[in-house]
Amino acid sequence: MPVPSQRDDARPVPNRLLAxxxxxxxxxxxPKSGLFSATLAVPxxxxxxxPPPLPDLWSWLRPxxxxxxxxxxxxxxxxxxxxxxxxxxxxxxxxxxLDLDGSGAEPVAFxxxxxxxxxxxxxPPALLRVPRLLLRCVSGRCDLIFSHAGGASPDQIRLMWLxxxxxxxxxxxxxxxxxxxxxxxxxxxxxxxxxxxxxVSAATDAIAAGRVEKVVLSRRITVAAPRPFxxxxxxxxxxxxxxxxxxxxxxxxxxxxxxxxPERLVACNGRRVESYALAGTAPSDPADPFxxxxxxxxxxxxxxxxxxxxxxxxxxxxxxxxxDVPSEPRRMILGQLEHLWTPISGTLKPGTGLLQAALAxxxxxxVAGLPLASARILLDxxxxxxxxxxTGAFGWIDRAGDGEMAVVLRCALLDGNRAExxxxxxxxxxxxxxxxxxxxxxxxxxMLDALRSA
Ligand SMILES: C=C(O[C@@H]1C=C(C(=O)O)C=C[C@H]1O)C(=O)O
Numbered sequence: 368m369p370v371p372s373q374r375d376d377a378r379p380v381p382n383r384l385l386a387x388x389x390x391x392x393x394x395x396x397x398p399k400s401g402l403f404s405a406t407l408a409v410p411x412x413x414x415x416x417x418p419p420p421l422p423d424l425w426s427w428l429r430p431x432x433x434x435x436x437x438x439x440x441x442x443x444x445x446x447x448x449x450x451x452x453x454x455x456x457x458x459x460x461x462x463x464x465l466d467l468d469g470s471g472a473e474p475v476a477f478x479x480x481x482x483x484x485x486x487x488x489x490x491p492p493a494l495l496r497v498p499r500l501l502l503r504c505v506s507g508r509c510d511l512i513f514s515h516a517g518g519a520s521p522d523q524i525r526l527m528w529l530x531x532x533x534x535x536x537x538x539x540x541x542x543x544x545x546x547x548x549x550x551x552x553x554x555x556x557x558x559x560x561x562x563x564x565x566x567v568s569a570a571t572d573a574i575a576a577g578r579v580e581k582v583v584l585s586r587r588i589t590v591a592a593p594r595p596f597x598x599x600x601x602x603x604x605x606x607x608x609x610x611x612x613x614x615x616x617x618x619x620x621x622x623x624x625x626x627x628x629p630e631r632l633v634a635c636n637g638r639r640v641e642s643y644a645l646a647g648t649a650p651s652d653p654a655d656p657f658x659x660x661x662x663x664x665x666x667x668x669x670x671x672x673x674x675x676x677x678x679x680x681x682x683x684x685x686x687x688x689x690x691d692v693p694s695e696p697r698r699m700i701l702g703q704l705e706h707l708w709t710p711i712s713g714t715l716k717p718g719t720g721l722l723q724a725a726l727a728x729x730x731x732x733x734v735a736g737l738p739l740a741s742a743r744i745l746l747d748x749x750x751x752x753x754x755x756x757x758t759g760a761f762g763w764i765d766r767a768g769d770g771e772m773a774v775v776l777r778c779a780l781l782d783g784n785r786a787e788x789x790x791x792x793x794x795x796x797x798x799x800x801x802x803x804x805x806x807x808x809x810x811x812x813x814m815l816d817a818l819r820s821a
Pocket of ligand 1: 583585630645646647648706733734776777789790791792793794810
């Protein structure tokens with residue numbers, strides 16, 4: 368079988384690897400219909416890959432866990448009306464798989480959805496995508512997973528796969544040099560700083576009147592740089608600054624959502640499940656060792672945190688045979704800020720999976736409020752608007768059901784040289800408008816600082 372030709376502008380791809388892939392795929396019996404994936408170990412690529420310059424890049428990195436998923440092309444994409452239908456869509460997949468080298472690397476579907484309600488960004492309410500080619504690397508061991516969803520002859524499928532492999536290998540081979548930092552211009556802000564503080568006051572009034580216990584208000588700003596943002600550069604920047612976070616990129620229609628999320632909505636490994644309660648925030652200052660102590664002992668932040676721990680525990684309790692809820696929060700330190708953090712874990716009841724848990728958990732009071740229904744009504748009244756999947760969820764699930772979804776936080780929606788960045792803060796009875804504004808500025812800075820070098 369011929370190896371697909373190079374694009375004229377491309378650097379030479381590792382031809383030996385492509386030729387080897389071509390030989391191996393040729394012997395493969397590709398079914399004509401249904402979703403089919405084949406895993407091939409590629410020791411030639413072993414190492415920890417970084418996101419390459421691919422158009423519409425989908426990727427997921429957990430640098431701290433040595434996990435990298437890098438996708439190229441699409442085998443199957445299902446647009447769903449919301450998170451409720453994602454599970455249905457996934458269960459409906461008739462997914463055959465061949466593990467050619469016995470490496471155990473299962474094929475993966477990416478999934479994501481927004482917060483709920485109108486999303487002016489143009490991203491669909493929910494999306495499931497199986498990449499045509501996935502580079503799946505765990506602790507430096509890499510596999511290539513080819514997928515196809517029928518509708519072509521086996522020869523056409525093999526050609527498409529090799530084309531995709533050529534594109535991915537070429538992109539992985541291209542240098543992604545760092546950019547000298549630039550100044551960003553704030554173009555637009557919603558709501559204005561003044562209006563945000565007013566909303567915080569209106570929210571504390573609603574809390575005093577007993578309408579809700581907590582509500583999360585957010586801000587969105589648009590910035591411009593003198594050059595186009597590079598999603599792969601931003602992801603690398605974030606991965607080196609925040610290796611404990613989930614770093615992901617979701618390319619869609621020429622724009623790319625990029626995030627460094629500290630908040631695990633849910634992760635499943637077999638029947639083990641884990642979710643993070645993350646709420647209560649303060650600036651972190653290495654020069655002030657008492658600051659963390661203040662966060663741990665501060666009544667307002669502990670109250671805000673406890674509400675989230677209670678809610679997540681009760682949502683997971685219904686789905687689990689056993690649940691471990693630490694009695695004391697820990698500190699999660701992320702550059703310039705830190706959070707109160709309680710990892711909650713358990714054993715799922717048989718027949719329950721990642722997507723059911725994600726559905727039961729989203730949106731947690733860390734990003735919405737409590738009680739949820741009243742908080743949603745109050746958010747509408749206060750004019751809260753969220754876009755670009757901010758405070759929705761994004762992640763991956765493999766064919767066996769293992770995977771993870773993170774809350775979409777500390778994120779930017781890149782569009783050429785513009786980026787929309789959002790951040791919010793949990794409002795409780797004792798909240799102060801100025802302090803909450805400062806908290807959102809700090810959270811925005813996580814992304815703005817990285818954007819300057821992207
Ligand atoms: C809403 C955001 O963050 C959430 C709110 C937090 C808080 O209010 O303390 C902390 C972490 C996140 O759960 C955000 O980063 O935009």
